[in-house]
Amino acid sequence: MRIAMIGTGYVGLVSGACFAEFGVEVTCVDKSSEKIAMLEQGRIPIYEPGLEDLVARHKAAGRLRFSTELAPALEGADAVFIAVGTPTRRGDGHADLSYVFSAAEEIAKLLTHPTVVVTKSTVPVGTGRRLRRLFDQLRPDLEIHVASNPEFLREGSAIEDFLRPDRVVCGVETQRAREVLAALYRPLNLIETPILFTTIETAELVKYATNSFLATKITFINEIADLCEAVGADVQQVARGIGLDGRIGRKFLHAGPGYGGSCFPKDTLALLRTGEMHGVQLRIVDTVVQVNEARKRRMVKKIVDAMGGEVAGKRIAVLGVTFKPNTDDMRESPSLVIVPALQAEGAELRVFDPEGRREGEKLLPGVVWCADAYEAMAGADATVVLTEWNVFRGLDLERARSLVRGPVLVDLRNVFDPERAIRAGFRYTGVGRGSIRPVD
Numbered sequence: 001m002r003i004a005m006i007g008t009g010y011v012g013l014v015s016g017a018c019f020a021e022f023g024v025e026v027t028c029v030d031k032s033s034e035k036i037a038m039l040e041q042g043r044i045p046i047y048e049p050g051l052e053d054l055v056a057r058h059k060a061a062g063r064l065r066f067s068t069e070l071a072p073a074l075e076g077a078d079a080v081f082i083a084v085g086t087p088t089r090r091g092d093g094h095a096d097l098s099y100v101f102s103a104a105e106e107i108a109k110l111l112t113h114p115t116v117v118v119t120k121s122t123v124p125v126g127t128g129r130r131l132r133r134l135f136d137q138l139r140p141d142l143e144i145h146v147a148s149n150p151e152f153l154r155e156g157s158a159i160e161d162f163l164r165p166d167r168v169v170c171g172v173e174t175q176r177a178r179e180v181l182a183a184l185y186r187p188l189n190l191i192e193t194p195i196l197f198t199t200i201e202t203a204e205l206v207k208y209a210t211n212s213f214l215a216t217k218i219t220f221i222n223e224i225a226d227l228c229e230a231v232g233a234d235v236q237q238v239a240r241g242i243g244l245d246g247r248i249g250r251k252f253l254h255a256g257p258g259y260g261g262s263c264f265p266k267d268t269l270a271l272l273r274t275g276e277m278h279g280v281q282l283r284i285v286d287t288v289v290q291v292n293e294a295r296k297r298r299m300v301k302k303i304v305d306a307m308g309g310e311v312a313g314k315r316i317a318v319l320g321v322t323f324k325p326n327t328d329d330m331r332e333s334p335s336l337v338i339v340p341a342l343q344a345e346g347a348e349l350r351v352f353d354p355e356g357r358r359e360g361e362k363l364l365p366g367v368v369w370c371a372d373a374y375e376a377m378a379g380a381d382a383t384v385v386l387t388e389w390n391v392f393r394g395l396d397l398e399r400a401r402s403l404v405r406g407p408v409l410v411d412l413r414n415v416f417d418p419e420r421a422i423r424a425g426f427r428y429t430g431v432g433r434g435s436i437r438p439v440d
């Protein structure tokens with residue numbers, strides 16, 4: 001089979017490479033000649049474990065091609081996937097669909113044979129219907145089948161998520177679209193992956209409802225963490241205790257500084273706007289958005305309190321600034337609120353992140369970038385963990401303690417074993433670890 005993948009961002013590039021792994025002939029198209037040139041040379045514009053090898057392998061096998069030209073990519077394609085960005089529109093929280101529609105218009109202009117056009121970008125409910133109308137207007141002469149195939153992959157484990165998904169959701173309205181998508185995902189039958197065929201609206205909503213539910217789950221455990229601190233309970237044990245109930249599940253119950261990233265913040269807002277447009281109140285999601293925003297600011301207070309209420313003139317080491325580990329992505333990262341707020345209170349910040357520096361340099365002016373955690377901690381009055389990179393788990397705490405000026409350790413990802421940190425001489429504050437008795 002043959003497909004064209006429009007957009008070589010995160011979703012497009014990973015999906016393109018993974019479809020090639022399924023044996024499909026893929027051409028990834030992007031308007032940016034810079035990006036395509038980079039990919040042609042085997043360089044990957046984003047950090048994602050395993051992606052470089054996968055792309056290199058299928059490029060060498062001739063199954064994965066890159067082009068700035070859409071017309072040749074469309075030739076003989078069984079399906080065209082739209083995987084362009086849908087950022088939050090400035091000012092109103094709606095998803096910005098201009099890239100989706102300009103891609104669709106271009107497809108309509110250039111297409112010469114019947115095909116299936118699939119949205120893989122996260123698009124609000126009703127977009128498939130709008131695309132259907134657009135194609136009817138622009139190409140009444142041609143059979144264009146519209147479908148929705150939302151993506152659930154996570155940054156940092158995207159390839160595994162694509163190749164071994166919990167489920168695949170396909171919104172279709174014609175038999176042809178159903179057949180093409182079923183054929184593309186056939187390799188997943190081997191591992192008995194459920195493939196759900198739904199209407200287009202349902203598939204579009206499954207995506208937003210999934211992300212909003214996961215954001216809700218995180219926000220729920222974050223509030224329970226606050227209560228744990230107040231009553232002397234341990235949120236990790238509470239999470240395990242509730243998560244072992246199969247109806248709840250153990251995943252996405254790690255308390256922290258609030259969710260970030262390119263998806264949850266954007267998709268929760270977009271779902272709220274969809275609700276408003278249709279006169280449906282989504283009060284739970286509305287509250288989740290507000291609680292999560294407030295949480296990032298609350299974390300600033302937590303750090304300041306741990307440092308005795310005053311940070312002016314103090315030196316703070318920050319370990320991790322990306323929104324989660326195994327990515328260089330800084331979008332909506334809690335660090336973007338917490339770091340500037342500490343700077344505004346007069347603290348001097350020394351930062352280390354294994355992958356975040358390139359992006360971080362643009363977004364976090366005025367911090368000192370360090371080559372590793374020890375360098376960041378040298379002479380620091382306090383150390384704050386914002387992202388749970390694995391390298392932090394293996395930190396030699398005794399060595400770290402000998403380097404810092406002050407013993408305050410604020411672990412907003414519960415990376416460290418509190419007892420070990422306390423034994424090494426730190427004054428430990430975690431999230432929701434109310435059962436830890438601080439030592440003076």
Ligand code: UGA
Nearest residue numbers: 151152153154155218252253254256259260261263323324
């Ligand atoms: C998320 C979803 O998990 C994917 O299924 C989805 O495909 C993707 O959005 C998308 O819509 O494209 P991603 O944003 O890469 O993936 O990252 P997650 O691993 O979901 O983490 C999101 C945020 O929640 C991070 O800031 C993370 O630190 C936070 N989080 C996650 C917690 O605070 N606690 C948890 O238990 C889990």
